Amino acid sequence: MPLQIVRNDITRMQVDIIVNAANRHLSVGSGVCGAIHKAAGPQLERDCRLLGGCPTGNAVVTAAYALPCQYVIHAVGPIWQGGHQGEPEALRSCYRKSLELAVAHHCQSIAFPLISTGAYGYPKRPALKIATDTITDFLLHCSPDNDLTVYLVMFTKESLQVGSQLFADIRQYIDDSYVDAHFDHVREYNRRLDIARRYYPQSDMFTNRQAALAAPAESSPKQLVPVLLNASSLEDALANLDESFSQMILRKLAEKDIKNTDCYKKANIDKKLFSKIINNIHYKPKKSTALALAVALELSLNETNELLRKAGLALSHSEKFDIIVEYFILNRKYDIFEINEMLYEFDQPLLGGALL
Secondary structure, three states, X not given: XXXXXXXXXXXHOOOOEEEEEEOOOOOOOOHHHHHHHHHHOHHHHHHHHHHOOOOOOOEEEEEOOOOOOOEEXXXXXXXXXXXXXXXXXXXXXXXXXXHHHXXXXXXXXXXXXXXXXXXXXXXXXXXXXXXXXXXXXXXXXXXXXXXXXXXXXXXXXXXXXXXXXXXXXXXXXXXXXXXXXXXXXXXXXXXXXXXXXXXXXXXXXXXOHHHHHOOOOXXXXXXXXXXXXXXXXXXXXXXXXXXXXXXXXXXXXXXXXXXXXXXXXXXXXXXXXXXXXXXXXXXXXXXXHHHHHHHHOXXXXXXXXXXXXXXXXXOOOXXXXXXXXXXXXXXXXXOHHHHHHHHHHOOOOOOOOOOO
């Protein structure tokens, strides 16, 4: 783990094994197939000829030669014929058999193209859904000792053709959130400016926007004087710290009866990172990691905000990334790969696995 969607040339991926979108004859083709053969050298074509072909939905493995990996898996995807000729089953089989071959060859990392979406015409949206579902299911049920990292490689930033209605709903939610945040900011600015002028009518210190926003939020003049903590009070406060981020994660795991392995796999984060989090009471995660864990634990929006506060973080309506994740949590949609598809579509960083 995890599954990462990356933007790269698959022939340059520094992994143990890469997957070639092959044809049934295992001959040199165009697109991804042609690029892999060109980068590997003529020995790869010779090995493929000796194998004598491969049926649709199956996969075979060869050496990688000049490629920066150990092996190449040649997976034969289906040609799109409308979706009723066994194409989904064949595509799922490609991913599953490729993953099985990677494990059999003791690989720890594997890179896939989005199989069949080039010359074979498989629509990107259902192809991506099959890829993420099949890979996730495999990773969730493989041995905890087999910590396989999987990459889905996109050569360019291209649309994944996500559901139009969901895309429209989120775009509207983003627009509404930006508007709300803007008007809240204006109202707060005007309110504080009014307070400042009320208590300091002769002063011009609040005539600019920056100074006005620095004014206290409370309407009492007493609040304009800083409140100093004595040493004893500070010591008391430090001796009674609130629950930490890692402690809240452990509490939620116990409350929801979720296994550690299920949590970090559903969060799409590495087992080693998860171990660091739960074993270090002072661990401060990145926001993407914290939100990935909130999704894996299926926290409510209030619980998510509480978890973020434990790490000194917060959701902001000035960031598209935050608004998109908030939309899914608010609607209790906890499929991290669906969230990542939408984040990718809006050119945002992903939860768990990174977008390169």
